[in-house]
Amino acid sequence: MHRPKNIRRKIMKAALYSKTFTHFRYYRGFGVHSPFVYGLIRNAFMPGHILGNDRTLFEELQRRGYSQRRCTQLQNLYTYCSFSSYAFAEEGAGVDMTCDAATLCFIPAEYPAEKTLELTNRAEGTGCALCLMAPHESRTRDRLCRNLVKLHRHTSVDNRGYLLLFYHDRLPKQHFKL
Numbered sequence: 001m002h003r004p005k006n007i008r009r010k011i012m013k014a015a016l017y018s019k020t021f022t023h024f025r026y027y028r029g030f031g032v033h034s035p036f037v038y039g040l041i042r043n044a045f046m047p048g049h050i051l052g053n054d055r056t057l058f059e060e061l062q063r064r065g066y067s068q069r070r071c072t073q074l075q076n077l078y079t080y081c082s083f084s085s086y087a088f089a090e091e092g093a094g095v096d097m098t099c100d101a102a103t104l105c106f107i108p109a110e111y112p113a114e115k116t117l118e119l120t121n122r123a124e125g126t127g128c129a130l131c132l133m134a135p136h137e138s139r140t141r142d143r144l145c146r147n148l149v150k151l152h153r154h155t156s157v158d159n160r161g162y163l164l165l166f167y168h169d170r171l172p173k174q175h176f177k178l
């Protein structure tokens with residue numbers, strides 16, 4: 001009897017291929033029953049160009065080394081949700097970042113986990129939105145983001161390159177993996 005070569009590699013390939021179908025159900029907004037998240041997908045994540053004239057966030061994200069696609073999506077999110085300001089959590093600056101309802105707060109992947117937890121706890125009553133960059137970069141980062149989603153009481157959106165946590169009272173507890 002002939003055994004196929006590299007059977008382990010073929011099994012892993014099949015497992016990774018099947019994982020892509022778990023994200024397929026929310027592709028282009030199909031199956032999303034939240035009008036807010038449907039609007040995000042259609043108006044912020046799908047267009048391949050920047051909506052509106054404001055490019056400040058796009059340029060800042062590009063300067064920090066993020067891909068053009070992610071920068072475009074986040075700039076469109078910023079415009080679509082009518083945020084008036086954005087802030088980046090800096091590693092040496094501590095947890096004194098101010099987040100209010102009109103602020104989109106970014107937490108980079110290299111930001112310490114303890115300070116990330118403090119920041120998410122402080123953001124609970126503010127109505128702001130947190131954007132955790134590279135949520136699946138490492139095991140510890142992935143575990144941290146999964147725990148944050150589990151504890152989060154409002155809508156969260158995992159777009160593979162970033163995790164959005166919305167802290168608005170009108171948004172129910174829902175989690176979307178795009």
